[in-house]
Amino acid sequence: MPKFGALSSKSNVSLSPKLIYLVSLSLLLTTALLSGCAGDANDETAGWSQNKLYVEAKDAMDGGDNAKCIKYFEKLEARYPFGPYAQQAQINVAYCHWKDGELAQAIVAVDRFIQLHPGHPNVDYAYYLKGLITFNDNMGFLGKLTGQDLSERDPRAARDAFEAFKTLTTRYPESKYTPDALDRMRYIVNSLADSDVNTARYYFRRGAYLAAVNRAQRAITDYDRAPATEEALYILYKSYEALNMKDLSNDALRVLKLNFPNSNILVTGKRADADENKPSWWQIWRK
Numbered sequence: 001m002p003k004f005g006a007l008s009s010k011s012n013v014s015l016s017p018k019l020i021y022l023v024s025l026s027l028l029l030t031t032a033l034l035s036g037c038a039g040d041a042n043d044e045t046a047g048w049s050q051n052k053l054y055v056e057a058k059d060a061m062d063g064g065d066n067a068k069c070i071k072y073f074e075k076l077e078a079r080y081p082f083g084p085y086a087q088q089a090q091i092n093v094a095y096c097h098w099k100d101g102e103l104a105q106a107i108v109a110v111d112r113f114i115q116l117h118p119g120h121p122n123v124d125y126a127y128y129l130k131g132l133i134t135f136n137d138n139m140g141f142l143g144k145l146t147g148q149d150l151s152e153r154d155p156r157a158a159r160d161a162f163e164a165f166k167t168l169t170t171r172y173p174e175s176k177y178t179p180d181a182l183d184r185m186r187y188i189v190n191s192l193a194d195s196d197v198n199t200a201r202y203y204f205r206r207g208a209y210l211a212a213v214n215r216a217q218r219a220i221t222d223y224d225r226a227p228a229t230e231e232a233l234y235i236l237y238k239s240y241e242a243l244n245m246k247d248l249s250n251d252a253l254r255v256l257k258l259n260f261p262n263s264n265i266l267v268t269g270k271r272a273d274a275d276e277n278k279p280s281w282w283q284i285w286r287k
Contacts, residue, residue, distance in 0.1 A: 045072065050080040054089075061092060066100035069093075087117055091126055098133050106133045124168055128177035131164035135184060155195050162188045193223035193232075200235045209239040230260045230271040 045053055057072030073089040073096070080086060094109035110130045114123060134157050165181040165188075172178060196219035203212035212235055219232040233256040240249035256263065265271050 045075055050076060050083045050085060053079070054085045057089070057092070061096055064099070066096040069096035070100070087113070087120060088122075090116070091122065091129070094126075094129060094133075098129065098136075103133055103136075124172040124175040124177055127164050127168040127172075128175075128181060131161045131168065131181060131184065134158075134164060135161035135188075155192050158188050158192060162192075189223055190226045190228065193219050193226035193228035196223070197228040197231050197235070200232060204235050204239055204242075207242075209242045212236075212239040213243075227271065230256070230263055230265060233259070234265045234269075234271070 045056070048056070053072060053076045057069055057076055060066075060068040060072055070093055073093045076083075077086045077089040077093075090109065090113045094106050094113060097103075097106035097109055107130065110126055110133065113120075114126050114130070117123060120126070162185055165185045168175060168181050169178050169185070196215050200212045200215035200219065203209070203215060216232040216235040216239065219226070220229055220236070223229065233252055237249055237252035237256060240246075240252055256265075263271070
């Protein structure tokens, strides 16, 4: 996730949230003043009260006009930095950037809110939003269009989403966002396990049996409760068999039968939960 400042890794200087806020506020005020000097005549919000500006910004957000939402909420924070809507404006800017597909800006905005207001009553929502942003970042336009599964994409964003959801569920177990975050965490874990198994399967089919063993073992070790473990054990068994390592092959087969007694994978080569007709993850949680 983006970090603020450009301090050297050798520096021992640490900035307090209060100082960061004052610096950010100064930049916002400077921008607002420069913008005002450049064209108050063209600013439709000139002369609006903070209540009027908030209502118009909220209407833009609710109506899906994300560009106007961002513009108005940024003006609201800059003009009334100590007003009752300033902190809400910050998190709403992050939300509107996300809905507008500006994921990097959304992450910057939500990280800024978390860093400036770690004790805010709605910081649980900020972590939830951060998870949503990175969760959907892993999808991408082509992923939405083709139905590409999370396990077939770069897993880094999925891991970032998992960490944000984990922070939420650990620090705020009673949050109303926690149940959905837990569901998403389970899905991410299963998808990361699938990603490793996909790689193990790729190696196995190309005769790279040792590489297949290593990747299958990683899936079993890291995601031992994921459904993909069934196929990981099968690949482990078949890879050891191909390497003529009979003892290890028999061990893998024994563990497979013990943990999946009703499995047909030895006959079909596919695990029980493999269903080509089930909806992709993005179809379940698409925005």
